[in-house]
Amino acid sequence: xxxxxxxxxxxxxxxxxxxxxxxxxxxxxxxxxxxxxxxxxxxxxxxxxxxxxxxxxxxxxxxxxxxxxxxxxxxxxxxxxxxxxxxxxxxxxxxxxxxxxxxxxxxxxxxxxxx
Amino acid sequence: xxxxxxxxxxxxxxxxxxxxxxxxxxxxxxxxxxxxxxxxxxxxxxxxxxxxxxxxxxxxxxxxxxxxxxxxxxxxxxxxxxxxxxxxxxxxxxxxxxxxxxxxxxxxxxxxxxx
Numbered sequence: 001x002x003x004x005x006x007x008x009x010x011x012x013x014x015x016x017x018x019x020x021x022x023x024x025x026x027x028x029x030x031x032x033x034x035x036x037x038x039x040x041x042x043x044x045x046x047x048x049x050x051x052x053x054x055x056x057x058x059x060x061x062x063x064x065x066x067x068x069x070x071x072x073x074x075x076x077x078x079x080x081x082x083x084x085x086x087x088x089x090x091x092x093x094x095x096x097x098x099x100x101x102x103x104x105x106x107x108x109x110x111x112x113x114x115x
Numbered sequence: 116x117x118x119x120x121x122x123x124x125x126x127x128x129x130x131x132x133x134x135x136x137x138x139x140x141x142x143x144x145x146x147x148x149x150x151x152x153x154x155x156x157x158x159x160x161x162x163x164x165x166x167x168x169x170x171x172x173x174x175x176x177x178x179x180x181x182x183x184x185x186x187x188x189x190x191x192x193x194x195x196x197x198x199x200x201x202x203x204x205x206x207x208x209x210x211x212x213x214x215x216x217x218x219x220x221x222x223x224x225x226x227x228x229x230x
Contacts, residue, residue: 004158031216042119042204042220043159056217091158095216101147101166104218106158 002026004107006092012113013082020078021110025094032075033104034067035091036060043091049075082114118142119207121221129229134192136224138205141186145207149218150179150190153202162203163190195228202226 005024013019025032030051035043046065047057051072061067064082069075079086089111093104120139128134136150146167151159165172165179165188172179178191192199202225206218 006158033217035220040222042121042206042222043218045217045219048217093158101164102216103149103161103164105161106151108156108158111156 004092004094004105006090006107006110008110009108010111010113012115015084015114016081018078018080019082019112020076021090021092021112023075023077023092023107025074025092026105029094029096029105030072031095031102031104032069033093033095034075034077035093035106037089037091037109038087046077079112082112084114087112087114117222118145119205119219119221121203121205121224123224124222125225125227127227127229128195130197131194134190134195134199134226134228136190136192136203136205136226138188138190138221139186140188140207142207142209142219143183143186144209145219147208148179148181148188149206149208150177151204151206151220152199153204153223159204192226195226197228197230200226200228 007022032049034046037043047067049069064080067077089109091109093106095102095104149164150162153159163177181188202223204223206220208218
């Protein structure tokens, strides 16, 4: 399978714990995005990488959230001191690094439940 | 500030008929528009896109129309099939002006195609 891969698919954690999600983009895709989706809403932009450089972060991304993309390949999203409001589907997407107009391809997401 | 709006949360259409899903946007700087389809517990799947230099793009049963003066786009599905039943999201980006290529999503329209 050469699509975007996310791990784990589901995560249940207790409030206050730290969690880390991993995303493996489509090979050779330079752009990588993290989105969050809650029930009844569309995906909300969290952050965006061009290769290893994090070019933009949403105001939604509080200081408890951090994302990395070392070496411009896979990416991790860490949430520290989780809160119940962090419960959501976390989506990763990637797109080619060339051209202005390019669609993003999404992974199947990581469903986070904070209890 | 919802820059991309899908005002119809749901739509029901008879199999074989046309489905028309609508999307409005407020930012005139958007230059690329996409439609995604999403099944429960999966990530969004790219359907079709259109750049701001065009007013129509067609791919099989799917056609996207863009009316820049009205800041409106629509997705036509003809003929509609039961397998098209899903949530449809429109998204927009302004890569040529912002350089970050992030996508802003609407809240989605749930399409149900009745057999």
